[in-house]
Amino acid sequence: MTYPYELQKLPFDYAALEPSLSRKTMEFHHDKHFQTYVNNLNDALAGENKLQKLSLEDLLANLDQVPQSIAAAVRNNGGGVYNHRFYFEALTAPHTVVPSEYMTKELVRAFGSVEQFAEQFKKAASAQFGSGWAWLVVEQGGHLKIVNTANQDTPLKDRMTPLLTIDVWEHAYYLDYQNRRADYINQYMEIVHWSVVEKRLRDYYIGNMGDMCCRCHG
Ligand code: MN3
Numbered sequence: 001m002t003y004p005y006e007l008q009k010l011p012f013d014y015a016a017l018e019p020s021l022s023r024k025t026m027e028f029h030h031d032k033h034f035q036t037y038v039n040n041l042n043d044a045l046a047g048e049n050k051l052q053k054l055s056l057e058d059l060l061a062n063l064d065q066v067p068q069s070i071a072a073a074v075r076n077n078g079g080g081v082y083n084h085r086f087y088f089e090a091l092t093a094p095h096t097v098v099p100s101e102y103m104t105k106e107l108v109r110a111f112g113s114v115e116q117f118a119e120q121f122k123k124a125a126s127a128q129f130g131s132g133w134a135w136l137v138v139e140q141g142g143h144l145k146i147v148n149t150a151n152q153d154t155p156l157k158d159r160m161t162p163l164l165t166i167d168v169w170e171h172a173y174y175l176d177y178q179n180r181r182a183d184y185i186n187q188y189m190e191i192v193h194w195s196v197v198e199k200r201l202r203d204y205y206i207g208n209m210g211d212m213c214c215r216c217h218g
Contacts, residue, residue: 003045003052005038005081007031010088020094020187025175030088033171037080037152044073056082061156079152083133087167090200092193103198110144118189120146125166125185136164136197138204161204164197 010030015023045052051059051066051074059066059078066074099107104114111117117136124146125134132150137160139145144163147155155162166188173184 001056001085002054004042005056007035007038008085008088012092016093017091017191020191021091021173022176025173028175029167029172030084034080034084034088037077037084040073041077041081044070044077057156060154061159063157076152079149079154082154082156083152083165083167086162087133087165090164090193090196091191094187094190097192097194099194100198103194103201106144106201117146121164121166122182122185122189124148125168125188126182128168131169133165133167135160135162137162138201142205142208161200161208163200163204164192 007030010026014026014030017026048067048070054062056078059074060082063071063075099114107114107117111120121134121136128134128148128150130150132148132153135147135149135155137145137147137155140159145160147158147160149155166185168181168185173181177184177187
């Protein structure tokens with residue numbers, strides 16, 4: 001993905017996540033909020049020929065090379081584009097995809113059990129003060145970890161590879177859950193597209209660790 005950025009279509013119908021997230025929430029979140037980040041990122045990068053050639057990931061991992069005058073706009077709106085794409089890509093209809101044997105082993109190795117992963121992830125999402133995101137990431141060296149980012153920041157600048165994220169900005173859930181963030185987080189856990197998460201992890205291993213996945217999964 002490079003400049004000019006485009007709004008990616010949802011990989012499912014707007015109503016596909018009901019009752020966990022309503023059609024109305026998905027319409028506003030995707031068509032209005034996500035679109036605004038795309039527009040503002042393109043505006044910020046207009047005339048920046050060098051930056052336009054970078055992938056979005058490279059742009060966000062190298063924010064220190066962005067001119068001061070547009071640094072905040074690129075950080076906030078570039079993060080907004082990256083985070084929303086990443087979030088929407090890994091959602092699916094409630095109770096349709098569970099972690100595979102491969103993914104379960106990874107979660108057990110890092111967190112003790114799938115349930116303990118879910119508890120820690122929900123805790124991180126609940127604890128995020130104000131707007132932001134909770135993430136499952138791979139640290140350099142291949143360790144799975146849960147982290148938070150504020151506003152539209154991404155884990156990319158810390159050289160982490162994201163696997164899964166939950167948007168805990170109020171716009172992600174307010175129409176359906178008002179102030180009940182915990183209810184939204186619980187519902188979110190039912191609509192995670194674990195096959196997408198697993199593909200991201202396998203891609204990381206292929207790109208970074210050579211045959212490490214073979215060693216772990218023997
Ligand atoms: Mn959002």
